[in-house]
Amino acid sequence: MVCSRCCLAVKDILNKMGLSSLSVNLGEVDFADYYGEKLSDEIGNLLSEELKALGFSILNNKKSKLIEDIKISCLDYIAQTEQAGKKVLSAHISSTIGLEYNYLSNLFSVVEGITIEQYYIRLRIEKVKELLLYGDKTLQEIAFLLGYSSVAHLSGQFKKITGLTPSYFRTLKNQKLRLFLDKL
Numbered sequence: 001m002v003c004s005r006c007c008l009a010v011k012d013i014l015n016k017m018g019l020s021s022l023s024v025n026l027g028e029v030d031f032a033d034y035y036g037e038k039l040s041d042e043i044g045n046l047l048s049e050e051l052k053a054l055g056f057s058i059l060n061n062k063k064s065k066l067i068e069d070i071k072i073s074c075l076d077y078i079a080q081t082e083q084a085g086k087k088v089l090s091a092h093i094s095s096t097i098g099l100e101y102n103y104l105s106n107l108f109s110v111v112e113g114i115t116i117e118q119y120y121i122r123l124r125i126e127k128v129k130e131l132l133l134y135g136d137k138t139l140q141e142i143a144f145l146l147g148y149s150s151v152a153h154l155s156g157q158f159k160k161i162t163g164l165t166p167s168y169f170r171t172l173k174n175q176k177l178r179l180f181l182d183k184l
Helices: 004-017 041-053 062-079 089-097 101-112 116-134 139-145 151-162 166-171
Strands: 023-025 028-030
Touching: 004 023, 004 041, 062 089, 062 101, 062 116, 089 101, 089 116, 101 116, 116 139, 116 151, 116 166, 139 151, 139 166, 151 166
Parallel strands: none
Antiparallel strands: 023 028
16 A cells, blocks of 8 residues: 555555454555454455455565565655755655665565665655646756756656656656556
């Protein structure tokens, strides 16, 4: 799960199945030990099928959970870009997950086939697309908001990822050129 609507969709499934949970957060459902150490295989399979119908899956192994945690940490970092004096991405990820960044970086690269930094750049570009299409901010305001050092830096990354300039992209408002964040 990578957005609040994802959490709502999972809550809805849990409610329909009559499953109690303490909380549903990005990438995690806390059943508060209502079902012991784990859900019964039958309920787990039913839940898995319901989630799969919406494009979600249950992460049962630690590596998959760590990858999801890294992605959530990157989203959280984007949300914090306005704050002055923020940590660098690697320090943020390491502190939120509680493991060494080198280990997390190597694991992410092996599993996802791209580096954490490449993933983060893609997330940022998707956020730029969103702001270009649905906001009224100038390119300079967007660059500042997302922590780019300059409009030229933002434009260069944007063109490298999309093949288009941000200004040209903005003119294509009616075309569906954005990706869902959970599809990255």
